[in-house]
Amino acid sequence: MAQVYNWQLGRPMLYPYEEKHPKSQFAFVFNINRCIACQTCTMACKSTWTFAKGQEYMWWNNVETKPYGGYPQGWDVKILRLLEEANPGGQAWDETAKDGAARPYGVFGGKTVFEAAEKRIAAEGGQVALGYLPSEAEWRHPNFYEDTAVGPAGARDQLNAAGAQLPEHKTWFFYLQRICNHCTYPACLAACPRQAIYKRPEDGIVLIDQERCRGYRKCMEACPYKKPMYNGVTRVSEKCIGCYPRIEGHEPLTGNVPTETRCMASCVGQIRLQGLVKLDADGQWAEDPKNPLYYMVKVAKVALPLYPQLGTEPNGYYIPPRWAPRDYLRQMFGPGVDAAIERYSAPDRELLAVMQLFRRDRRIIFRYEIEPGKKVFETTVNGRKFELFNDTVIAFGQKGEELFRVPVEEPFLVRPAKHSNSI
Ligand code: SF4
Ligand code: SF4
Ligand code: SF4
Numbered sequence: 001m002a003q004v005y006n007w008q009l010g011r012p013m014l015y016p017y018e019e020k021h022p023k024s025q026f027a028f029v030f031n032i033n034r035c036i037a038c039q040t041c042t043m044a045c046k047s048t049w050t051f052a053k054g055q056e057y058m059w060w061n062n063v064e065t066k067p068y069g070g071y072p073q074g075w076d077v078k079i080l081r082l083l084e085e086a087n088p089g090g091q092a093w094d095e096t097a098k099d100g101a102a103r104p105y106g107v108f109g110g111k112t113v114f115e116a117a118e119k120r121i122a123a124e125g126g127q128v129a130l131g132y133l134p135s136e137a138e139w140r141h142p143n144f145y146e147d148t149a150v151g152p153a154g155a156r157d158q159l160n161a162a163g164a165q166l167p168e169h170k171t172w173f174f175y176l177q178r179i180c181n182h183c184t185y186p187a188c189l190a191a192c193p194r195q196a197i198y199k200r201p202e203d204g205i206v207l208i209d210q211e212r213c214r215g216y217r218k219c220m221e222a223c224p225y226k227k228p229m230y231n232g233v234t235r236v237s238e239k240c241i242g243c244y245p246r247i248e249g250h251e252p253l254t255g256n257v258p259t260e261t262r263c264m265a266s267c268v269g270q271i272r273l274q275g276l277v278k279l280d281a282d283g284q285w286a287e288d289p290k291n292p293l294y295y296m297v298k299v300a301k302v303a304l305p306l307y308p309q310l311g312t313e314p315n316g317y318y319i320p321p322r323w324a325p326r327d328y329l330r331q332m333f334g335p336g337v338d339a340a341i342e343r344y345s346a347p348d349r350e351l352l353a354v355m356q357l358f359r360r361d362r363r364i365i366f367r368y369e370i371e372p373g374k375k376v377f378e379t380t381v382n383g384r385k386f387e388l389f390n391d392t393v394i395a396f397g398q399k400g401e402e403l404f405r406v407p408v409e410e411p412f413l414v415r416p417a418k419h420s421n422s423i
Contacts, residue, residue, distance in 0.1 A: 013115060028317070030318050048243075060227070060229075063177045065173050134226060167322070271359075273358050295350070296351075303317035349391065369396070370391050
């Protein structure tokens with residue numbers, strides 16, 4: 001195995017291939033706090049890419065209710081358990097080692113799916129990444145446990161009398177939106193014995209070559225997020241393709257400019273923002289503070305990777321829900337959770353402006369600028385002063401063209417009396 005640098009873990013790690021990185025990377029931020037589980041994203045993907053025979057059970061985009069839901073069922077509980085068995089008591093972070101951009105969450109001292117597989121190579125017949133193949137039954141119910149809350153410990157179907165007070169609701173659940181993370185160090189790619197999986201040099205999207213794949217399902221076994229899926233009709237594996245024709249700018253609806261994916265563009269709750277981040281030659285995110293993704297992940301640090309400890313360096317980032325138990329969230333998003341929630345709960349001027357960029361347009365935003373406006377409101381949040389300025393945030397496209405501008409304060413429009421509502 002080669003040594004590669006995983007900035008989410010704050011350390012080098014083992015990976016079967018040497019470092020080699022694309023020019024820019026497909027990435028996205030999901031704001032869990034705003035998702036209403038309408039599944040419009042899920043259906044947008046389904047109706048575009050997975051409506052053929054053999055694809056009936058495939059949901060490249062899915063939205064599951066945590067903590068009980070999962071597609072395939074129990075995917076995260078199972079991989080976390082396997083890792084714990086491989087490294088009992090050792091899956092921990094050293095948060096004292098936090099250090100700027102190189103180690104924003106500290107250092108992960110445990111084992112990734114690649115490192116934990118080393119011991120299993122003989123026993124399991126050559127696993128490159130620790131994993132398992134889900135059973136058919138586990139793929140059968142994509143929305144099992146939808147809206148099922150955690151109540152009082154040990155009691156079934158009851159709400160906790162302590163109610164819903166922040167910082168932690170006693171009865172709680174939240175929605176987790178999932179697509180392929182187009183990982184920097186994909187476990188699917190590492191495990192494929194046919195070298196049928198590749199990461200595109202132009203945008204880092206991870207694809208399965210349908211001609212080379214022979215359906216061995218090693219990618220399904222190795223991907224800790226369980227995002228490759230086997231097609232029993234074509235007898236090859238498939239996965240989310242990052243809607244690459246849209247990323248490339250082949251979408252007539254937007255005038256053939258780089259366009260966000262179908263699942264992003266259709267999001268009713270306006271929780272999703274997707275784009276491309278520039279990479280340096282060593283694969284690190286090039287400094288680009290006016291790219292909204294760079295700002296949220298690297299500067300404000302409100303958006304965190306999903307299960308960074310698995311080691312694939314996923315390129316999907318989540319603003320964690322404010323109301324769920326912190327221990328659970330730390331296990332899911334790493335040690336950055338408390339700082340992210342604190343910042344999101346009382347956003348500063350720039351963060352509030354950037355949050356207005358979500359779902360105002362289908363075209364990919366490459367840069368933003370903020371035009372200062374008047375102060376319109378002031379209050380105290382969590383003991384800290386909070387000020388609201390009616391700034392205007394301006395979004396720019398790939399060639400520097402203005403895409404749109406939007407004020408922080410939502411315009412208040414009064415319908416003229418002659419058009420009054422008559423219901
Ligand atoms: S469309 Fe948006 S709000 Fe609806 S389920 Fe998907 S992510 Fe959530
Ligand atoms: S999420 Fe899974 S399928 Fe997607 S790139 Fe990462 S390892 Fe591969
Ligand atoms: S990016 Fe495209 S292919 Fe991937 S889940 Fe979203 S809609 Fe489906």
